[in-house]
Amino acid sequence: MTAEDTANTGPLADLRVIEMGQLLAGPFCGQLLGDFGAEVIKLESPGSGDPMRQWGREQSNGTSLWWPVVARNKKSVTCNLREAEGQRLARELIAQADIVIENFRPGTMERWGLGYDRLRDINPGLIMVRVTGYGQTGPYAPRAGYGSIGEAMGGIRYTTGDPDHRPARTGISIGDALAAVFATIGTLSALHHRDRTGQGQIVDSAIYEAVLAMMESLLPEYALTGYQRERTGSVLPNVAPSNVYPTAGGEMILIAANQDSVFARLTELMDRSELASDERYSNHTARGARMDELDAMISEWTAEQDADVLLTRLHEGGVPAGRIYTARDMFTDPHFAAREAIVRLAHPELGELPMQNVFPKLSATPGQVRHAGPGLGDHNADVYGGLLGLDADQLAKLTETGVI
Structure with missing residues (x-):
């Protein structure tokens, strides 16, 4: 199967998402919404963009192989959110959006004049998705919170690995991914509430709590019996064979x-x-x-x-x-092929680019990978011109002054 930049028929095709922030947890939430058709407009810093453009264990011809996956189906516009004019442009875009996703440290959006109270005044139905290490409240909220710390605090690091070795990590960024998945669930729940009431709300997804939510009966086991789950290698205790x-x-x-x-x-x-x-x-x-x-x-x-x-x-x-x-096995397995678990895209720099397909599968309104991650600022003219009515001269001035 080859997916091109085709017509959008996903179930969320009537939704517009403004994605702010960078790296993985917030952008993965944007990826999931985009997979099912939402128009995702990603705001990136002029000149550099999301660091995910450079991240990844392997690159091909200097091109990140992670970026095309996490940024697929998105539009990229540049916007300097540290400048007042960039903040004004962001507010105008958000006024026409259904959802805004951000994963900055708590208080950052407020300092930029982009806090929920202000955004709600211009868009009462707005759903604001906030993905952080520790959440928006509590004594740790101001701390910098990476996925690895959330995994440690949420319990999965302690229980992963061989009992004779230090706690291990999985080979993927599981904490960030879980926070993004729960943020997506929260977003869809908030959309259902808005359909009934017309009112938006904040979705607060903390990495450590997303990990904690997956820890099965760890808490009641300790509270009621004193049993602490330990690292058990390749088995689960008392589950055999x-x-x-x-x-x-x-x-x-x-x-x-x-x-x-x-x-x-x-x-x-x-x-x-x-x-x-x-x-x-x-x-x-x-x-x-x-x-x-x-x-x-x-x-x-x-x-x-x-x-x-x-x-x-x-x-x-x-x-x-x-x-x-391993990855090799996935490419040769007939079941993967029959279910189209891997999609292949035509990429202008990388040629045929395989990646995991949209999941879960919906029988009537399936999602679709329409295109890989865009170039930095690829859609500046389309978005700023189409949504905000800016002409070529205005865009040129914004570019010259470093706003976009």
Whole structure:
């Protein structure tokens, strides 16, 4: 599938979003809204733009491979928000918008004359999405808050990794991403409220709270039993068998057979069906208490099997199992292809550019990747001319003075 800059038919196509801020948490919220059709106008600093234009582990011909993903479907205009004239332009754009997204430190927007009280006066239905490390209130609100700190404070860092090593991180910016996803949920909820009342509101998404929201029963476990979840490596305590196991060719596969009926299917494939009725392994609690024993038995069995043959047997036998995928595996997997999980775009500098497709999938009004991240200020004339009625001379003057 190849996606070009095509007509916008997404379910949010009637919404206009002004995206302010930079890096990841706020812009990822903008990406999600843009994926489903919202017109996202991103305000960037003249001359430099969002640092995401340079970020990423790998680049191609000096071009960031992260920027085209997080900025896809957006329009880029330059606007110096530290100047009074830039702030005036921002207010005029926001007056015609449904949503404004910002991820500056609390108080910054207010200093620029862009606080919600002032914006609400010119646009009562405005939804203001504020993504920060610690939220808009509380003693830590003024602090600089990066995703990594939110992950540490929210609990996921402490519980991630091997028990014999220091807390680990996931290989992605999970804290920023979670804050953006919850900000998007809040935005859609606020839009529903506005449909009923005509009134906008603030969506306050803090990174540490987004991480905390994913921590399952960690809090009541500690409060009621004194149990503190610890790092457990590749397993969850008392959930067995569910682990990564070796194969004859050195490949590792994950088998998740912790449910009673699934465990019984696994034992049949192992020619050890008696284990399913053995009181030491016959139920979830018993298996959890003997996790190491079960993992040793299963590893001994899988280590003698070819990975492809073993996976086929497990799938046909109704036992959830799979490889630990790398990017290479994703490109060659037929299921990814059948569901169009990867979209390929035509990029003027990079050629064919693959990236993850829009998710989740909607049956009647699916989202779409219409184009990759824009060049800096690509849409200055269209946006400022079309929305604010500025002519070429006015735009030239704003450019000369460094406002845009």
